[in-house]
Amino acid sequence: MLTAIQVQAARDRAAAALADAGIEITPAERASIEVADLGLGDLEHIGLELIVYVNTDRVCAKELVLFPGQTCPEHWHPPFDGTPGKEETFRVRAGVVYLHVEGGDPTPHPLAKPARAERGIYTAKREIVLHPGEQFTVPPNTKHWFQSGPDGAIVSEFSTQSRDDLDLFTDPEIVRIPVYTD
Amino acid sequence: MLTAIQVQAARDRAAAALADAGIEITPAERASIEVADLGLGDLEHIGLELIVYVNTDRVCAKELVLFPGQTCPEHWHPPFDGTPGKEETFRVRAGVVYLHVEGGDPTPHPLAKPARAERGIYTAKREIVLHPGEQFTVPPNTKHWFQSGPDGAIVSEFSTQSRDDLDLFTDPEIVRIPVYTD
Numbered sequence: 001m002l003t004a005i006q007v008q009a010a011r012d013r014a015a016a017a018l019a020d021a022g023i024e025i026t027p028a029e030r031a032s033i034e035v036a037d038l039g040l041g042d043l044e045h046i047g048l049e050l051i052v053y054v055n056t057d058r059v060c061a062k063e064l065v066l067f068p069g070q071t072c073p074e075h076w077h078p079p080f081d082g083t084p085g086k087e088e089t090f091r092v093r094a095g096v097v098y099l100h101v102e103g104g105d106p107t108p109h110p111l112a113k114p115a116r117a118e119r120g121i122y123t124a125k126r127e128i129v130l131h132p133g134e135q136f137t138v139p140p141n142t143k144h145w146f147q148s149g150p151d152g153a154i155v156s157e158f159s160t161q162s163r164d165d166l167d168l169f170t171d172p173e174i175v176r177i178p179v180y181t182d
Numbered sequence: 183m184l185t186a187i188q189v190q191a192a193r194d195r196a197a198a199a200l201a202d203a204g205i206e207i208t209p210a211e212r213a214s215i216e217v218a219d220l221g222l223g224d225l226e227h228i229g230l231e232l233i234v235y236v237n238t239d240r241v242c243a244k245e246l247v248l249f250p251g252q253t254c255p256e257h258w259h260p261p262f263d264g265t266p267g268k269e270e271t272f273r274v275r276a277g278v279v280y281l282h283v284e285g286g287d288p289t290p291h292p293l294a295k296p297a298r299a300e301r302g303i304y305t306a307k308r309e310i311v312l313h314p315g316e317q318f319t320v321p322p323n324t325k326h327w328f329q330s331g332p333d334g335a336i337v338s339e340f341s342t343q344s345r346d347d348l349d350l351f352t353d354p355e356i357v358r359i360p361v362y363t364d
Contacts (some may be wrong), residue, residue: 020205021204022204022205023204023275023277024274024275024313024314024315025315026315029315053271053273053317053340054271054319054340055315056269056270056319058342059241059271059340059341059342060270060272060340061243061271061338061340087238087240087241089235089236089241089243089245091235092206093205093206094206129205132206133206133207133208133211134208135235135236137236137238155242156338158235158236158241158242158243158340159241160240160241163357
């Protein structure tokens with residue numbers, strides 16, 4: 001469980017990273033940056049910070065902020081309500097992202113070095129390295145995880161409706177909800 | 183009809199505007215920036231420049247570039263294939279945008295001054311002024327148009343599937359297709 005002070009510090013760092021990348025947000029967005037430590041209490045290594053720009057029944061767009069080396073751990077978006085599940089495109093705006101996606105040939109020498117890997121919680125082994133301006137679309141119901149490079153990263157996410165409460169994680173210790181929002 | 187030289191010049195200007203805003207694009211994206219003069223041959227005043235990042239059956243994301251004072255003329259996205267039509271959110275990244283949307287009370291003293299307005303081709307009279315970091319979601323099948331301020335603008339568009347060929351325009355002289363892409 002993060003303290004209010006830790007949440008505020010994470011928001012300040014995320015806002016500074018967005019400002020450095022020239023990405024404008026409103027004061028209301030800044031004040032409610034979502035800080036997701038996924039219940040692990042190790043935000044520096046595992047979790048992410050994000051702003052949800054829009055999330056309707058049909059479309060969702062977010063800006064994700066990753067601190068240097070921070071990892072969004074392996075998860076997938078299952079079918080729901082007669083849909084195939086969330087389809088999402090990650091477009092890197094700043095920094096470098098090592099995206100791992102289920103399927104395909106394993107990358108022999110991946111650049112990502114996530115925390116807690118010894119727990120076997122990362123099974124997707126195809127690595128796609130994304131630089132600013134590069135993107136990848138993850139199909140629904142497909143395991144994936146990603147880690148930023150040494151300078152952190154900003155990622156725009158374009159997707160169908162986001163239902164975080166339905167996300168499934170490989171690591172049984174992870175709890176997507178609660179998150180820290182105002 | 184724009185000449186190849188005019189299209190290239192528009193691409194160069196759009197790429198420069200994106201670079202000024204700190205938005206990274208790939209060389210392939212740069213080379214295929216869509217230049218839409220809508221068949222009017224007056225790109226300086228009417229039309230837009232855009233990059234389609236992704237456009238699947240479910241989700242679409244684009245970056246729009248407007249030259250100073252350039253207007254994307256009034257249009258709407260009708261229902262198709264059993265869907266309500268395209269739903270889109272415009273989020274301004276740089277510059278100012280005067281967005282006009284059908285419905286609501288007309289804005290008494292709008293800031294937008296589009297070209298060819300005397301032709302009666304702008305009927306949506308509620309003006310929403312969007313600065314960087316601000317956004318608005320236009321429902322499907324709703325007339326809208328927008329003009330940039332004196333410094334031009336960059337706008338991220340998050341939407342359901344884009345089917346430009348189905349767009350309907352108030353101005354009968356407009357032809358959405360052909361567009362200039364490689």
